[in-house]
Amino acid sequence: MQTVIETAALTKRYPGVVALDAVDFELKSGEVHVLFGENGAGKSTLIAMVAGASQPSSGSLRVNGEDVNFQSVADAREKGISAVFQEFSLVPTMSVAENIFLGDEPKRRGFTDKSGMIHRARELFEQLDFHIDPKALVSTLSRAEQQMVEIAKAFHGQLSILILDEPTASLTDREVDHLFKVVEQMKARGVGVIYISHRMQELKRIADRVTVLRDGRKIATVAMAETSEAKLVEMMVGRAIDEIYPAIEARPGAPILEVEGLKTSGVKEAALTVRPGEILGVAGLVGSGKSRCFRAIFGLQSMTAGQVRLKDRGVTGASCRHMMGQGVYYLPPDRKTEGLQLAFTSRANLIQGVMVGASSRLGLLPWKDMRAKAEAVAESVELPPAYRDRLAAQLSGGNQQKTLFGRGLGKDYDLYIFDEPTVGVDMGARAAIYGLIKRLTESGKAVVVISSDLPEVMNLSHRLLVFSHGRISAELPREEISEAAVLAHFFEE
Amino acid sequence: MTDNATTPQETAGSRTALQALRAVFMKLGVLPFFLAGALVIFTVLSDRFLTFDNMTNVFRQSVYLTLVSMGQMLALITGGFDLSVGAVVALTSVISALAMVALAGIFPDAVWLVIILGCLAGLGASLVVGLVNGAGVAFFGVSPFIMTLGVSSVVAGISLFLTGGVPVSGMPYAFADAFGFGRIWDIPVPVIVALVAILAMWIFMERMRTGAHIYAVGGNIKAAVLSAIDTKRTLIIAYALCALAASVAGLLLTARVESGEANLGGTIALESIAACVIAGVSLRGGIGRVINVVLGAYFITLAQNGMNLAQISSYMQMVLLGGLLILAVIFDQVRYRMMMGRA
Numbered sequence: 027m028q029t030v031i032e033t034a035a036l037t038k039r040y041p042g043v044v045a046l047d048a049v050d051f052e053l054k055s056g057e058v059h060v061l062f063g064e065n066g067a068g069k070s071t072l073i074a075m076v077a078g079a080s081q082p083s084s085g086s087l088r089v090n091g092e093d094v095n096f097q098s099v100a101d102a103r104e105k106g107i108s109a110v111f112q113e114f115s116l117v118p119t120m121s122v123a124e125n126i127f128l129g130d131e132p133k134r135r136g137f138t139d140k141s142g143m144i145h146r147a148r149e150l151f152e153q154l155d156f157h158i159d160p161k162a163l164v165s166t167l168s169r170a171e172q173q174m175v176e177i178a179k180a181f182h183g184q185l186s187i188l189i190l191d192e193p194t195a196s197l198t199d200r201e202v203d204h205l206f207k208v209v210e211q212m213k214a215r216g217v218g219v220i221y222i223s224h225r226m227q228e229l230k231r232i233a234d235r236v237t238v239l240r241d242g243r244k245i246a247t248v249a250m251a252e253t254s255e256a257k258l259v260e261m262m263v264g265r266a267i268d269e270i271y272p273a274i275e276a277r278p279g280a281p282i283l284e285v286e287g288l289k290t291s292g293v294k295e296a297a298l299t300v301r302p303g304e305i306l307g308v309a310g311l312v313g314s315g316k317s318r319c320f321r322a323i324f325g326l327q328s329m330t331a332g333q334v335r336l337k338d339r340g341v342t343g344a345s346c347r348h349m350m351g352q353g354v355y356y357l358p359p360d361r362k363t364e365g366l367q368l369a370f371t372s373r374a375n376l377i378q379g380v381m382v383g384a385s386s387r388l389g390l391l392p393w394k395d396m397r398a399k400a401e402a403v404a405e406s407v408e409l410p411p412a413y414r415d416r417l418a419a420q421l422s423g424g425n426q427q428k429t430l431f432g433r434g435l436g437k438d439y440d441l442y443i444f445d446e447p448t449v450g451v452d453m454g455a456r457a458a459i460y461g462l463i464k465r466l467t468e469s470g471k472a473v474v475v476i477s478s479d480l481p482e483v484m485n486l487s488h489r490l491l492v493f494s495h496g497r498i499s500a501e502l503p504r505e506e507i508s509e510a511a512v513l514a515h516f517f518e519e
Numbered sequence: 520m521t522d523n524a525t526t527p528q529e530t531a532g533s534r535t536a537l538q539a540l541r542a543v544f545m546k547l548g549v550l551p552f553f554l555a556g557a558l559v560i561f562t563v564l565s566d567r568f569l570t571f572d573n574m575t576n577v578f579r580q581s582v583y584l585t586l587v588s589m590g591q592m593l594a595l596i597t598g599g600f601d602l603s604v605g606a607v608v609a610l611t612s613v614i615s616a617l618a619m620v621a622l623a624g625i626f627p628d629a630v631w632l633v634i635i636l637g638c639l640a641g642l643g644a645s646l647v648v649g650l651v652n653g654a655g656v657a658f659f660g661v662s663p664f665i666m667t668l669g670v671s672s673v674v675a676g677i678s679l680f681l682t683g684g685v686p687v688s689g690m691p692y693a694f695a696d697a698f699g700f701g702r703i704w705d706i707p708v709p710v711i712v713a714l715v716a717i718l719a720m721w722i723f724m725e726r727m728r729t730g731a732h733i734y735a736v737g738g739n740i741k742a743a744v745l746s747a748i749d750t751k752r753t754l755i756i757a758y759a760l761c762a763l764a765a766s767v768a769g770l771l772l773t774a775r776v777e778s779g780e781a782n783l784g785g786t787i788a789l790e791s792i793a794a795c796v797i798a799g800v801s802l803r804g805g806i807g808r809v810i811n812v813v814l815g816a817y818f819i820t821l822a823q824n825g826m827n828l829a830q831i832s833s834y835m836q837m838v839l840l841g842g843l844l845i846l847a848v849i850f851d852q853v854r855y856r857m858m859m860g861r862a
Contacts, residue, residue, distance in 0.1 A: 378735060391731070417858060
């Protein structure tokens, strides 16, 4: 097998962060090479450079033995490198076929050959065994179908290197089987595949070699056959699991939040109870309704049926402003689009959190008190002083997340709902955040942790809800929480 | 930082100078550079430019644009803009003049009552326009561009319809004497009005809750929702105050020209946006400072004054002003990218 991609000391720096630190990586033709690591470990940064979507700060990239300097995705495509990114690059208002041939439209006598395009798209789908109408508008497809179109788009044209960035995140089991079959076909044709995942089951099925990344550095490259699950996880995390998660004491009190028969877009029916002094974990696949259920409770999307009671008072359909007034804080999963004021300093973001509970005198806000309180919050979330006056946009994921947590400490809330609390943050920030969750819980707050990170919810929860297909498929007490038990309920219809 | 604007041959001195310029640009935007450039160019072109009299004269002339620009700033900080400020100036002029003329017939002896009620009529009409703009943007999600463009046409049409295009004359002389040409402690009344408005706006934006909310709504409206901010109310207040600020300018201009005119404020929408953008108010929302905007309005007026003294025709002035606006937007783009760390 010949080496098709080789990087030497490949490095990507952003202001204040080294996203990828001198990584040597190698891909051979006909192999599936998995990049394994946590969010923020540098996997996406590495493939972005290989695919031409961003340029390295230093280091070299060789394709088929020659040095390349990709300025765009088109440059990489010319070398036969195709990538399917997590963020879709589809135009929702165009048809499936038009999307697949976007930028490379078949021509006949100078005009776009629409029927030829549809014909070729159909052939492509047949070959991949995907059942999608090439004439359908992309906006009418489900997320999984869009994912399949994205994959088909990468497959068309001459392909020698395929990059898949967590392609199975929104696929069903059957669709995953298809995808893996296609990947096998590609391998047989000598295509090199870079595959990003943090799911152990997938690794076992398709990986030939695994490269583990952590905090932007390469930890090791190992053959899948010669390693074990435990070893890989330990390399990924940098220490054994039980050292990361603090022991949190539960002293559950009388219910603070009671939900019955909740229905909303994406949730068929949900009933649950949240108690102060304990952590309610919420697990489930993307799209299972776990996040939407709590967004509806918090007033971010409308409920079609059901009752919500907070501290024995009906708050069904209340606005999120009202819910915050009643002592509920919701930490959104996407800190950049929903959470932070990116053009404000970290301090200004914290002050905004303090302002929620501040009372003005004669119309004037108590700025001095607010600043002092924001400073205290910054201390308690362990945000280093040097970063407090930086724009939120320039902070690392970890410090951004600390800022967002800090906003919730600006006022004394009774119920904290954390939706993906540690997505894309480094180990140090993670430990700090878990410390905060522990402190809140043990001081008698009610805490809900919604997470797609299975070890996280399993280790933090005193009680665990599992969502599947818009319903709560299980409620597990602490002693019954195990990976097998949780996974069994993940796919329950 | 990955970019390297400097070459190794350069001395350390020029490098720190460049860094200092860069720091000024990041903090204040393009305004200091434009101001310095204008001062140098117009001083060279006309020896009457850089005199104490002319500089204070420019300040007096800039009052109207300053008021409108501070209002425009509110709309821009929420992430929108208000193209109807010019029409609001005209509407205020027409309504207040018509009201004063009509009321003067009813209360011939109470001149100040007539003036106050006339002003309130103008302010009230503008407030309605601002509320309509705000409601369209906040409740119906109409893009601010279309909403205020449409409203601008409606309002301008109403002003012309009410007057038939003929100036409304016959207002009490006391109105023009006081607000157009009056002085208190030898300071022109319009200047005093503007100073009070600047102070009020500064307190509003820097010290009051709604001001902070306006920044938040423009910075990231979703994050604002999750910070318990009533975004619709905030948007409506921003547009209403914008219209009121333009209305105050309209009253002062009406006093200055001593008649109600439907063609007042024809170019002020563009000028106010230019003043704000040059002063570092981001077109993406969330960023902008009152004091900088006051300086931005002063700069625009200064440039117009300098061009007049240099005998540049008013047609050519339009060309230059438009070019300046576009240049400022380009620099704003560059600055934003530098700030967000992706330069």
